[in-house]
Amino acid sequence: MIESWRWYGEIDPISLDEIAQTGASGIVSALHQIPYGAVWPRDAIAARRARIRGAGFDWVVVESLPVHERIKQGAGDLAPLFANYRQSMANLAAEGVRTICYNFMPLLDWTRTDLAAPVPGGATCLRFDAVRMAAFDIHLLLRPDAEADWPDATCAQARAWIGAGSPAEREALCAAIMSGMPGAVDRYDTDGLRRALADYDGIDAAALRANLKRFLAEVVPTADELGLRLCIHPDDPPRDILGLPRVVSTASDLDWVMGAEDSPANGLTLCSGSLGAHPDADLPAIAARFAPRIHFAHLRNVRKEPDGSFEEAAHLDGDTDMVALIAVLLAERSRRRAEGRPDADIPFRPDHGHHMLSDRSRDLIPGYPLIGRLRGLAELRGVIRALEHGGLERVKGIEPSS
Template identity: 75%
Template sequence: MIESWRWYGDLDAITLDEVAQTGASGIVTSLHDIPYGEVWGAQAIATRKAQVTQAGFDWVVVESLPIHENIKRGTGDLPALFANYRQSMANLAAQGVTTICYNFMPLLDWTRTDLHAPVKGGGTCLRFEAVRMAAFEVHMLGRTDAEGDYPPQVLAKAAVWFQQASEAERGALLASIMAGMPGAFDRYDIPGLRNALQAYAGIDRAALRANYKRFLDEIIPAAADLGMRFCVHPDDPPRDILGLPRIVSDEDDIAWIMDAVDAPANGLTLCSGSLGANPVNDVPAIAARFADRIHFAHLRNVAKDPDGSFEEAAHLDGDTDMIALIKVLLDEEKRRRAAGRADHAIPFRPDHGHHILSDQTRKLIPGYPLIGRLRGLAELRGAIRALEHGAA
């Protein structure tokens, strides 16, 4: 497996010199300053690749080549957007960057209600609190029908929280939820978020799937021609949010995607944390079913509560059997080697991490600390080496 590290370029306070000390050999990055829908120019890609390679790394995965919201909504000048997307793909392929992680989550990327939840022993983690999310949707956003998405006991606690919360606490909740807006663009206040959600009015699960199928039909043949592999990232959290449908949340969703365009280029980013937040998901079993279509892995763990809340756990703790999951990935690599595939190794990165020690004094991207992810990488590396030793 290829040990990798997500790096946000000029937006990242963590330097590549620091990343080198983690032992990772691959970099996972993107061009976060380019507005969605515009072409990633050949020179911009070459400049980013030079940054990575001159620091001693390989650029192993693009995360992400974002999908414009008009594609998700099925509106606007779609032929131009698809053409721009394919041109960006071609420019990446020309630089030898051939694995692209992406998501099809409407409007929001990952969603959390607390960016600094305390963890045992000190430090903080990302947390999704069902009560606070209900308070936000019902009492702050005033979304119609939001009450139907939460059980009565959660709604009752949400009302109490909202009544007792200060303006600062409500503002912090909004800021935490907006932290999941991808890239360097688009942060909303309450009126702005209402307007953005209105653009999705009438788009249900079936409509979003149809728009996704159109995207796959336009992009996957081009990916195959370019020798590229696309890998969809599961929804985070794997449930409808703000009345927006989520369509990459469980095993059935993944099966639909893989069948929609049945080609090796149409693959999966196996994110154990996103899938693990859904109580119905058996993450090692999902990995085993779709092993031949896994092009990239995010390895992290979550601990779930009965009310739908969850938080980031240490990488070898939490509710997912990480050892069983890693074994599935190693077995798939062995199968690929036996089949003579030169690209048998699966890149992975330690996803998220607790903010511990000096992470807490630096201005870092939420969920992406240095020492917390270094701890996760070290734990995962140890598990991988032990399993490899046992197999040998």
């Protein structure tokens, strides 16, 4: 497995020199300055790759090459957007960057209600609180019929939270939810978000799935020709948000995506936190089921609550058996090596992390601290080394698909 680190380029407060001290060898990056839907110029890709290589790393994964919202909506003449996406893929391939992570989440990427929830010991973490999300949806966004999407008990708690919450707490909630994915181009206030949501009126799960199928049909054959690997990122959280459908949340969803274009180029980013936030998720079993199509892994852990809330746990804590999950990935690596596959070693990165120690005084991208991810990488590295040293034989009952 290839130890990797997400770096946001020039907008990242964490430098490549600092990342070098983590021991990671791969960089996961993207050209966040380019608007969604525009072509990534080859010279810009070459410049980013040269900077990464000059610091002693390989650019192992693009995360992300964003999918334009109109593609997700199936709106208007999409031929130019598909052509631009394919050209960006060709430019990446020409510069030797061959693994592309993307997602198909409408409008918002990962969604949290708290960017600095306290954890024991004084650190903070990202948190999704179902009651606060319902409070935002029903009482701050004022989305029509929002109450119908939430259990009665959650609605009652949301009313109580709004009644007791201060203006500062409401503002912090809005800011957290509007953050979307760090590095995203668009930001919304509540009025702007309402307008953006209106563009998805009438788009249910079936329509979104049809638009995803069309996207895959447009880009996967090109990926095959170029020798690229596309790997879809699961929904985060794995549930409908603000009335928007989500269709990459469960193992059955992944079955559908992989079958929509049955090609090795149509693969998966195994995000143990996104999939693991679903109440029915069994991450080692999911990894075993889709092992041949896993091209990239985000390894993190979450601790779930009965009402659908969850928070980021330390990498070896939480509800996912990380040792068993890594054992599946190592078994898949062995299978690929036996076949002589060049992609036997799967890039992975420690995803998210607690904000702790001196990181608390730095202005860092939420979820992407230096020390918390370094702790996670060190723990994951230890698990990998232990399993490679013979522990893999003692993890029984889960074998990757053939």
